[in-house]
Amino acid sequence: MESKATLPDALAVMVDIFHEYASKDGNAHSLNKGEFKEMINAQFPHVFENSTDKEGIQKLMIDLDSDKSGEIDFSEYMTFLASLAVVCNEYLLESMKGCQKPCK
Amino acid sequence: MESKATLPDALAVMVDIFHEYASKDGNAHSLNKGEFKEMINAQFPHVFENSTDKEGIQKLMIDLDSDKSGEIDFSEYMTFLASLAVVCNEYLLESMKGCQKPCK
Numbered sequence: 355m356e357s358k359a360t361l362p363d364a365l366a367v368m369v370d371i372f373h374e375y376a377s378k379d380g381n382a383h384s385l386n387k388g389e390f391k392e393m394i395n396a397q398f399p400h401v402f403e404n405s406t407d408k409e410g411i412q413k414l415m416i417d418l419d420s421d422k423s424g425e426i427d428f429s430e431y432m433t434f435l436a437s438l439a440v441v442c443n444e445y446l447l448e449s450m451k452g453c454q455k456p457c458k
Numbered sequence: 459m460e461s462k463a464t465l466p467d468a469l470a471v472m473v474d475i476f477h478e479y480a481s482k483d484g485n486a487h488s489l490n491k492g493e494f495k496e497m498i499n500a501q502f503p504h505v506f507e508n509s510t511d512k513e514g515i516q517k518l519m520i521d522l523d524s525d526k527s528g529e530i531d532f533s534e535y536m537t538f539l540a541s542l543a544v545v546c547n548e549y550l551l552e553s554m555k556g557c558q559k560p561c562k
Binding site: 367373429433436439446447 | 463464465466467468469470471472473475476477487501502532533536537539540542543544546547550551
């Protein structure tokens with residue numbers, strides 16, 4: 355990705371990463387439990403580090419699986435990322451006095 | 459952004475671009491009509507090219523403004539990007555036989 359990334363670049367990264375993990379096993383159009391865990395651990399390595407947090411990934415997956423299919427489809431994945439972005443933005447606004455860009 | 463972009467990278471791009479435009483004028487926590495048009499034209503230059511499509515930007519903004527504040531806040535902006543990603547992904551799946559990565 356070039357030095358000044360654009361919104362289409364960022365969207366393409368999200369689409370690519372979904373398919374990178376969804377295509378590993380079973381239905382290539384959704385993330386099963388193993389694929390979702392692998393993606394979370396690779397992309398957000400410091401979020402779920404201990405055993406309690408590993409249970410957190412399962413709870414997160416259940417919450418995101420709005421159609422109760424047992425897997426995370428692309429729309430559910432984007433709802434997750436949009437929610438993460440909102441939290442990240444709120445954290446940024448709260449911390450703007452002390453430091454910059456805590457999400458990076 | 460490094461060669462292999464991650465989801466946190468993509469989220470940071472979305473947060474940064476929102477604030478780049480939202481901070482130009484008035485309320486720095488939302489995009490007014492002028493800021494939203496400027497962002498759309500800069501980030502998606504081929505989407506709204508003719509005069510009819512310029513009216514389309516206004517209609518799009520009205521649709522996205524779910525709380526009817528007259529501006530697009532960060533949550534509404536992320537809803538827009540998540541919807542774009544879903545459309546982009548569906549287009550990708552439809553066109554996978556013929557070509558790769560049409561969203562880039």
